[in-house]
Amino acid sequence: MIELNELRKNKEEFVLSLKKRGLKDIEDNLNKLISLDDERKSLKTSLDNLLAESNKIAKEIGMKIKSGDKDITDLKNKSTQIKESSKSTEKELKIKEENIKNILVNIPNTPDKKVPEGNSEDNNIEILKHEVSLEREIKLKPHWEIIRDFNLIDFDNGNKITGAGFPIYINKGAKLQRALINYFLDEAEKNEYIEIQPPILINEESGFGTGQLPDKEGMMYKIENENLFMIPTAEVPITNIYRKNIINDSDLPIKNVAYTPCFRKEAGSWGAHVRGLNRLHQFDKVEIVHIEKQSDSEEALESMCNYVESLIRSLNISYRKLLLCAGDLGFASSITYDFEVYAPGQERWLECSSVSNFKTYQSNRMNLKIREDKNKVLAHTLNGSALALPRIVASILETHQNGNEINIPEVLHSYTGFKKISI
RNA sequence: AGAGAGGUGGCCGAGCGGUCGAAGGCGCGCGCCUGGAAAGUGCGUAUACGAAGCAAUUUGUAUCGAGGGUUCGAAUCCCUUCCUCUCUGCCA
Numbered sequence: 001m002i003e004l005n006e007l008r009k010n011k012e013e014f015v016l017s018l019k020k021r022g023l024k025d026i027e028d029n030l031n032k033l034i035s036l037d038d039e040r041k042s043l044k045t046s047l048d049n050l051l052a053e054s055n056k057i058a059k060e061i062g063m064k065i066k067s068g069d070k071d072i073t074d075l076k077n078k079s080t081q082i083k084e085s086s087k088s089t090e091k092e093l094k095i096k097e098e099n100i101k102n103i104l105v106n107i108p109n110t111p112d113k114k115v116p117e118g119n120s121e122d123n124n125i126e127i128l129k130h131e132v133s134l135e136r137e138i139k140l141k142p143h144w145e146i147i148r149d150f151n152l153i154d155f156d157n158g159n160k161i162t163g164a165g166f167p168i169y170i171n172k173g174a175k176l177q178r179a180l181i182n183y184f185l186d187e188a189e190k191n192e193y194i195e196i197q198p199p200i201l202i203n204e205e206s207g208f209g210t211g212q213l214p215d216k217e218g219m220m221y222k223i224e225n226e227n228l229f230m231i232p233t234a235e236v237p238i239t240n241i242y243r244k245n246i247i248n249d250s251d252l253p254i255k256n257v258a259y260t261p262c263f264r265k266e267a268g269s270w271g272a273h274v275r276g277l278n279r280l281h282q283f284d285k286v287e288i289v290h291i292e293k294q295s296d297s298e299e300a301l302e303s304m305c306n307y308v309e310s311l312i313r314s315l316n317i318s319y320r321k322l323l324l325c326a327g328d329l330g331f332a333s334s335i336t337y338d339f340e341v342y343a344p345g346q347e348r349w350l351e352c353s354s355v356s357n358f359k360t361y362q363s364n365r366m367n368l369k370i371r372e373d374k375n376k377v378l379a380h381t382l383n384g385s386a387l388a389l390p391r392i393v394a395s396i397l398e399t400h401q402n403g404n405e406i407n408i409p410e411v412l413h414s415y416t417g418f419k420k421i422s423i
Numbered sequence: 424a425g426a427g428a429g430g431u432g433g434c435c436g437a438g439c440g441g442u443c444g445a446a447g448g449c450g451c452g453c454g455c456c457u458g459g460a461a462a463g464u465g466c467g468u469a470u471a472c473g474a475a476g477c478a479a480u481u482u483g484u485a486u487c488g489a490g491g492g493u494u495c496g497a498a499u500c501c502c503u504u505c506c507u508c509u510c511u512g513c514c515a
Contacts, residue, residue, distance in 0.1 A: 044473050048484045055442095055484090058496040062441040072495075079495040246470090367471090376470090 001104050001365045003378070004037055017110040020326035022119045029103065036100050043093040050086040054079055106215060109361040111326045112335035119327030127337070129320040130313060134344060138403055142345040143394040144276030146401055147173070150421055153277075165266070165281030172421050176396075176408070177284060179415030180389055181259050184286040184311065188386060191307055193257035193288055198237035200260050201228040206240040209366035211332035211358075221263050230263035234287035235383045242291055243366035246376055253300060254291035257386070259284065277390035278350060284389040290382040293370055294360070297380035301357045304384045305337050308353050311387055315409045317395045318342035320349065334359045341391060345398035350391035355384030 007014050011030060018026045057079040061072050116125055134140075147153045152173030158166045169177050185195060207213035207229055212220060221230040231237060238256050247254070262285050288307070292300045305321065312319045324336045333356040340349040360378040363369070369376045400407040406421040413419050 041473065044484085048473060051484055054495080058494095059442050061495050065441075076495045083495080 001361060002107055002110065003360060003364055004033070004100075004104070008034060008037070014110060018107070020111050020115065020117050021108060021329065022327050023108075026107075029107070033100065033103050036096060036103070040093065040096045040100060043089060043096060047086060047089045047093055050082055050089060054082045054086060057082070108331045109329075109334045109358065111329055112357070112359075114323065115329065115335055116323065116325045117327075118325030120325075121328050123325035124328055124338070125323040125325070127321040127323055129318075131318040131342070132316055132399065134399070138401075140345040140398060141401060142276065143343065143397040146345070146397045146406065147276065150406065150423060152176070152397075152421070155276075163281070165279070167277070167280060167282075172416075172418065175416055175418075176393065176412075176421075177389060179412050180387075180392065181284060181286060183412055183415050184386060185257060185259055187311060188257035188286065188288060191255075193255045196234075196238055196241070196256045196258040198231075198234060198241075198258055198260065200231050200237070200263075201226075202231055202236050202240070203228055206236055206243070209240045209243050210236045210362050211365065212236060216331065218267055219264055221265060231260060232264050233262050233285065233383075233385075234258040234260040235289060238287065238289040239291075239362060239381055239383065240366065242368050242379075244368070246369045246371055247291065247379065249293065249370060249372050252291065252293055252370065253296065254289075256289045257286060258289075259286045261285075262388075273348070275346075277394045278348075280390055286386050286389075288384050288386045291368070292380045292382060293372065294377065294380050297357050297359065297382060300380075300382055301335065301337075301355065304355050304382060304386075308339055308355055308384055308386050312339060312341060312352070312392075314411045315392065315396060317392075317399045317409075318344075319352075330354075330356065332358050332361050334361065339387075341395040343391070343395050343398045345401070350394060352388050352391045352395070353385040355382075357382045 002014065007030060011034070014030060015027050018030075023029075057075050061075050061079075064070075064072055064075075116123060118124070141149075147155075150172070151170060154168040154170055158168045161168075189195060201223065204213060204227060207217075207220070212229075212232060220232050223229070237260075238258055241256075242254070261282055263282050266279060266281060288304060290297075290300050290304065309319070309321065319339055319341045322338045322340065324338055329336055336354055336356040338351050339353040339355070341352050342348075343350050358381045360380060362381045363378040368379045368381070370379045396409065397406060400409065404423045408416055408419055408421065
């Protein structure tokens, strides 16, 4: 949620910045927000005055009763009158506050200065690319063929017991999943991340805090009679641990890592190119989350990117790093770097990590602050995938296939217990 | 899931219709005392939203799990709801 006070201070910057996202009526919207806030303030002032008056009378009555004076009818009547008008003012104020929140909640985060303009993925900027050489002369298969040939994942039975997009990993396919998860967690630990095992169901307040609710409700699976949601990413439960907290400066940075399954409805995003592991309803992911001081978050984003890059590189697969343009930026993010790995069997780049700085957008929603000297200021929240498994698996299988066997990247050997998968 | 007890500031804990944002203690911060420390002692120590001020700050309102209600006045009474503990049941 953008900060209203900041908006009031530099409206022009907000307008320019949000226009980068391609929002057309944003200036009118922001003006409306400010005038609603003016109205809110004046209502608040008159309500406070009424209540102050009413409190004063109540105290007078109390004093009179104590001193034995029973003549309080006039005061009572006066107070009742004040009460009536304060009730109606209070109602007005509540409505005003709701109106403001409804608008505020639907305004996305302002893109960082570094974020390029543009409204499609073609406008994303490639920051770097690292390619591994493929000397093999065999014809490279897409991973869904490899999976079938080596019997690593059973999509059909997943379909039978749950539905499309819920794969069953089998045998060495399952072991590979477990190896990757453990490898990613261990590496995070070496980099001073504290491991968390959060719940994978979250309530409405948590969904609101990180920005999935109310507007992105369609992405999450809902448990109807419990009013809970399956997490679309571990970002939600981890970041919400710190909801409504005031954290001491000296306790920062907070660096957490968690492995969780993730659940996404992905409504309407199924097409011909979405085969095999390219898009799933349930997938595994190791997520890193930072809570940082505002002045430290830019550097933290860099270090997170470097960490993610080192992980991908260690798997000996081709990857590239993109800086997302404003139009491609997630709703709550101010700046996002995507990492894509290359899947040579299908000749496609697949996104496997998204590293973002949300700045104060989430902390403002969840009231997460940092105590710096005497001041309390909103924290910056950041997160990134480190890493999402399925597309990494796709890239590993397609990159390291070698006829009748698949070579497992060396860093995983101690985790898998095998160096190759054979037919 | 049933029965009972309970949810008060960073923590412990008093208050159970009147000046209570809330005694007392612990913790923490600043000062005094000291050669230094301990002990002692003085002061301070929640959050949100307004108003005034360049600011330090001053000031109003709300908040005693959450949301409603009764009352001139609610931490205190009533209703709803969430959570915790104990016992019983069920269970990996």
